[in-house]
Structures are given as structure tokens and as C-alpha cells.
Amino acid sequence: MASLDDLKKRISSVKSTQKITKAMKMVAAAKLRRAQENAEKGRPYSEKMNNIILNLSSGISDQENAPKLLTGTGEEKTHLCVVMTSDRGLCGGFNTNIIKKAKQYFQKILKENKILKIITVGSKGYDQLKRQYKDNIIEKISFKESKNINYFDADKVGKIIIDRFEKKEFDVCAIFYNQFKNVITQIPQEQQIIPLKSNKENETSSGDNYEFEPEEDEILSNLLPKNISTQVFKAMLENSASEQGSRMSAMDNATRNAGEMVDKLTIQYNRSRQAAITKELIEIISGAESL
Amino acid sequence: MSEEFKVEIVNPERSFLLKEDVTEVVIPAFEGEMGILKDHISLISFLKPGIITVYSKSEEDKYFVEDGIVEFKENNLSILTSSIYKISDLDKNKIDQIVKVAEKESSEENIDDQKRYLIDQKIEVLKNLSVN
Numbered sequence: 001m002a003s004l005d006d007l008k009k010r011i012s013s014v015k016s017t018q019k020i021t022k023a024m025k026m027v028a029a030a031k032l033r034r035a036q037e038n039a040e041k042g043r044p045y046s047e048k049m050n051n052i053i054l055n056l057s058s059g060i061s062d063q064e065n066a067p068k069l070l071t072g073t074g075e076e077k078t079h080l081c082v083v084m085t086s087d088r089g090l091c092g093g094f095n096t097n098i099i100k101k102a103k104q105y106f107q108k109i110l111k112e113n114k115i116l117k118i119i120t121v122g123s124k125g126y127d128q129l130k131r132q133y134k135d136n137i138i139e140k141i142s143f144k145e146s147k148n149i150n151y152f153d154a155d156k157v158g159k160i161i162i163d164r165f166e167k168k169e170f171d172v173c174a175i176f177y178n179q180f181k182n183v184i185t186q187i188p189q190e191q192q193i194i195p196l197k198s199n200k201e202n203e204t205s206s207g208d209n210y211e212f213e214p215e216e217d218e219i220l221s222n223l224l225p226k227n228i229s230t231q232v233f234k235a236m237l238e239n240s241a242s243e244q245g246s247r248m249s250a251m252d253n254a255t256r257n258a259g260e261m262v263d264k265l266t267i268q269y270n271r272s273r274q275a276a277i278t279k280e281l282i283e284i285i286s287g288a289e290s291l
Numbered sequence: 292m293s294e295e296f297k298v299e300i301v302n303p304e305r306s307f308l309l310k311e312d313v314t315e316v317v318i319p320a321f322e323g324e325m326g327i328l329k330d331h332i333s334l335i336s337f338l339k340p341g342i343i344t345v346y347s348k349s350e351e352d353k354y355f356v357e358d359g360i361v362e363f364k365e366n367n368l369s370i371l372t373s374s375i376y377k378i379s380d381l382d383k384n385k386i387d388q389i390v391k392v393a394e395k396e397s398s399e400e401n402i403d404d405q406k407r408y409l410i411d412q413k414i415e416v417l418k419n420l421s422v423n
Contacts, residue, residue: 041305048301048369052335052362151303151373210364213322213336222337223360226373233303 004276007269011262018258024090025251032183032244038149039180039237046234049227053196055210056220067217069162069224072195073171078115080170080194081105082161084177084235085125086243087144092250094178094186094243095124101188102176106133117170121157121236149236151229158229165194177235178242184249186242193231196224296329296366298345300354302375308345308354315346316368318361327363334363338372340413342420353378355420357413378420390417 057070083102085095109116118137120126126140139160143153161173173194178186212219298316300308317326319341327334338359345352359372376385396402397410 038304042303044299044306045301045303045371048362048371049360052360052369052371055362056335154303155373211332211334213320213325213334219335219337219360226360230303 021254028248035241067221078170080173082175085122091247094246154233180241183245298368300370317344
């Protein structure tokens with residue numbers, strides 16, 4: 001059995017850990033509110049963008065000459081996966097969930113004998129993937145320095161993707177991120193961005209007679225690269241809200257566990273203290289009796 | 292008699308401006324300036340660097356944009372742009388800063404003519420601004 005001194009030390013160490021997790025929870029809660037606000041504010045842009053593209057693509061008559069970003073290269077040989085994770089740890093299953101989702105996808109692709117290329121955004125994702133998929137990772141990006149999520153960073157990622165697409169390095173591109181549902185629930189998402197999948201077939205693209213200036217094709221070929229940056233940006237916003245939410249609940253759990261542990265250890269400490277006193281008393285009394 | 296329509300300007304970070312009582316909007320469309328009034332035909336177009344002017348009954352607001360997409364539909368005008376500044380918020384320092392970045396971009400070798408044209412356009416608009 002641990003000595004009284006050891007127990008005391010453990011109690012105080014658990015207590016100070018609890019203080020840290022409590023503080024982290026508070027910080028995450030404050031950041032979460034802001035991240036959530038940002039995610040909500042960013043939604044109109046990507047929604048509008050999507051709508052315009054839908055309207056445009058339904059108006060395009062010449063499918064043959066449509067921009068490659070919309071229709072794809074016609075092959076499905078090489079897949080590029082952009083895995084978006086956080087730069088910091090201690091956020092529960094946040095990163096692991098994305099990686100798990102991504103790995104499922106990777107395995108599916110490799111099974112079909114297709115070529116897999118990976119870009120990781122955020123250092124945690126790279127750390128978790130490098131062991132198994134080191135040769136597949138072609139680029140790692142991290143925005144540790146920038147404090148806030150901004151469009152500029154997303155644009156950088158978007159440009160990298162488009163650059164590589166234009167060099168014909170891949171045919172299909174998907175991004176992986178966590179969608180923020182609420183503080184406890186974040187849903188890992190896989191979203192294909194090249195070629196653009198319009199999964200909203202029931203969309204009311206009324207085929208309005210739009211006046212285009214310049215021509216449709218030109219607008220589309222200008223708009224699609226922007227859309228990629230926008231989708232990346234949206235993913236980043238969702239991710240940051242999810243990260244904070246996930247961290248908050250993880251730290252909440254940790255604080256509670258630490259509390260339970262302190263209680264248990266305190267009881268143990270008191271018991272052994274009592275036992276020691278009783279033992280000493282018995283020794284004194286039996287010593288006195290023997291006289 | 293209502294001659295008003297709704298305009299919404301959004302950038303990636305947030306909804307920049309939402310106004311319901313606009314009478315006319317002048318936008319720097321790709322092929323020339325364009326004024327939009329109520330019941331304009333549905334339209335999708337690009338912006339080049341320039342100045343958006345939003346007229347409502349009581350006031351007119353001017354914004355500087357670097358790029359963007361415009362959609363007009365059923366008397367809703369949506370402008371999507373990644374960089375927009377309200378002109379009254381721009382002071383000389385800020386303008387100089389943007390011009391400097393643009394000039395640096397334009398001095399690079401490997402850009403195509405269209406891009407160069409856009410950048411030159413941007414510089415010109417900004418220089419005009421800082422004169423006034």
C-alpha cells in the first residue's frame with residue numbers, strides 16, 4: 001500500500017492536472033463561440049456560390065467542352081485526398097475520426113488498384129498518417145502561424161489543388177473534414193470537389209434565362225477555381241468549430257474524471273491515515289498493559 | 292410604386308452588406324460598368340477591380356472591390372467577392388499598401404495578359420481614389 005506521503009503527492013498532482021483541463025475547457029468554450037459564429041457567417045457565401053454554379057452548369061449546352069474542373073478528366077485513375085485536421089492535440093477523437101474516415105477511403109481506393117495521393121492540412125493529420133502512408137503524402141500544409149481561419153489560407157490550399165490538377169496529377173479530388181453539428185457531435189465528412197458532384201438533383205434550377213456576361217464557359221472556368229477555395233474555406237471553418245467543440249467536451253470529461261480520482265484518492269488517504277493512528281494507539285495501549 | 296430591390300454583398304468571412312431599399316446599383320462588370328435597376332433581366336457576370344455604387348433613397352455608398360461574381364435574380368442582387376472595402380474606410384495609407392502589393396504582382400514575369408490587365412486596372416482605380 002502506498003505510503004501517506006505518496007498519496008498526498010498524487011492527490012496534489014491530480015488536482016493540478018484538473019486545473020489545467022478546466023482552464024482548457026474554458027478557453028475552448030470561448031473559442032468555440034467565435035468559431036461557430038464564423039462558420040455560420042461563412043455559410044451564405046458558399047451557398048450562393050453553389051447556387052450560381054448549379055444555375056450555370058444546368059445552362060451549359062456543350063458538355064464536351066465544359067471545363068474539366070466540372071466534368072472531370074474522364075478517368076478515375078488517380079485520387080487526391082485532402083485531409084484536414086487540426087494543428088493541436090488534446091481534442092478528443094477529433095483528429096482520429098477524420099483519419100479513420102480517410103483511411104477507409106484510402107483502403108477502398110488501393111483495393112481498386114488506383115493511385116492514391118494525399119495532401120494533409122494540419123500537422124496532426126500528418127503525424128497520424130505518415131507511418132502508414134508516407135509514400136502517398138505529396139504535400140503537407142500547416143497554418144500554425146495564422147491565428148484565425150482566413151480566406152487567404154484557404155485560397156492557398158485551393159491554388160495548390162488546382163495547380164496539381166492542371167498538371168494532370170490526379171483525376172478525382174476529395175476533402176475530408178469534420179462537420180460541426182453541435183458541441184458533442186461532429187460528423188466526419190468526405191466531400192468530392194473535383195469533378196464537382198451536384199448531389200442536389202432536386203434543386204430548383206429553373207433553367208432561368210440568365211444573361212451571361214461574358215460567355216457561360218468563361219464564367220464557369222473562372223468560377224470553378226474560386227469554388228474550390230470556397231469549399232476548402234468552408235471545410236476549414238467547420239473544422240475549427242468542431243475542433244473547439246471536441247476539445248471542450250474532451251476537457252470537460254477530463255475535469256470530471258480528475259474530480260472522481262481526487263475523491264477516491266482522498267478516501268484512501270484518510271483511511272490509511274486512520275489505520276496508522278489506530279495502529280499506533282494499539283501499540284501504546286498494549287505497551288502500557290504489559291507493564 | 293416601389294422601385295426598390297434587395298442587394299446582398301457577401302465575402303467569405305461574413306455577409307458584408309444587406310440592404311432592402313436600393314434603387315440602383317452600379318457595378319464594374321467585366322465588359323464595362325453596368326447599372327442595375329429593379330426588374331433587370333436575370334444576370335450572372337464577373338466583376339473587375341473597380342467601384343460598386345449602391346444608391347438608395349437617402350444615400351449612396353461606394354465600395355471598392357477587387358474581384359467578384361454578380362447574380363441578379365427576381366430582384367435579388369447578390370455580389371460575391373473575396374475582397375471588398377468601403378471607400379470611406381480607406382485612407383491613403385491603406386490604398387498605398389494595396390497598390391504596392393498590386394504593383395509587385397504586376398512586375399512578375401509569369402502572368403498572362405488578362406491577369407496583367409486586371410492588376411493594371413486595379414492600380415488605376417486605386418490611384419484615382421487616392422487623388423480624390
